[in-house]
Amino acid sequence: MNTLIVLLGPTGVGKTALSLRLAEHFQTPVISADSRQFYRGLEIGTAAPTAGEQARVKHYFVGNLDVTDYYNASQYENDVLHLLENEIFKKNTVALLVGGSMMYIDAVCNGIDDIPNADEEIRQSLWQVFENEGIEPLRAQLKMLDPVHYSEVDLKNHKRIIHALEICLTAGKPYSSFRTKTAKERPFRILKIGLDRPREELYERINRRVDEMIAGGLEEEARRVYPQKELNSLNTVGYKEFFKYFDGEWDYDFAVSMIKQDSRRYARKQLSWFRRDKDIHWFHPDNEEDILTFFLEHK
16 A cells, blocks of 8 residues: 655754655655745745755755745645645655644645635735734634634634634635544555654754854845745744844844744644644654664554
């Protein structure tokens, strides 16, 4: 039976290096599940695979979108399933999906409910409200239109609130009415391998990687996209902190320290999400032989 190996873990843990070796071992390409690596022009800040790494192993969903493009987890689910069925599994019994974007991984593994696409004008108007008035009026509107989802959603996460309102206003029905939370059957086996390190080791790697990004030109990359800073695709660690520096809100050293802090915070959020999934088998990234042995035992 065809198998999709899902190699996941927090930012900075070492997914890329291991994924290249696993891809070569299984003679299969890498399907990126890092939603920010989809966008061109963000290569440094998203730690996208280098040209050399992409020459070594074929990658999908890296630099395939412009920062102005709208793309969501439902579209990604459809695109990955199409790629698996029509290309990868026609040549190989093993596929490799790699990343740390929780909702995108979940979309491929479990499916997303058939939620209608949001109206673009509605989306823009909601973002305008957020930019001009903040999150509170959006919370109030969601509470009125969909009290069920209001009671469940992270009320500090403006993107989740805006997305739910988009659907409520587009469909004329509560967002919660579309969410069945029923996992979809897949015509292939899914094997989830999680990578983790001791917390201090992970944080040290994250801090060092931010320093390497700075040395590699992250500030210049952020300046290039600064005129488009309001785009949702740029509401991303590494860019939003530099935008505050460019705006004069923060000084340079504080902005860099916040990139490190926000990266560590995001890693904790990723691990908290992944730990709820009991199907994930956890390994230290250095234990490549154990990972391969595990795969062979579950083949």
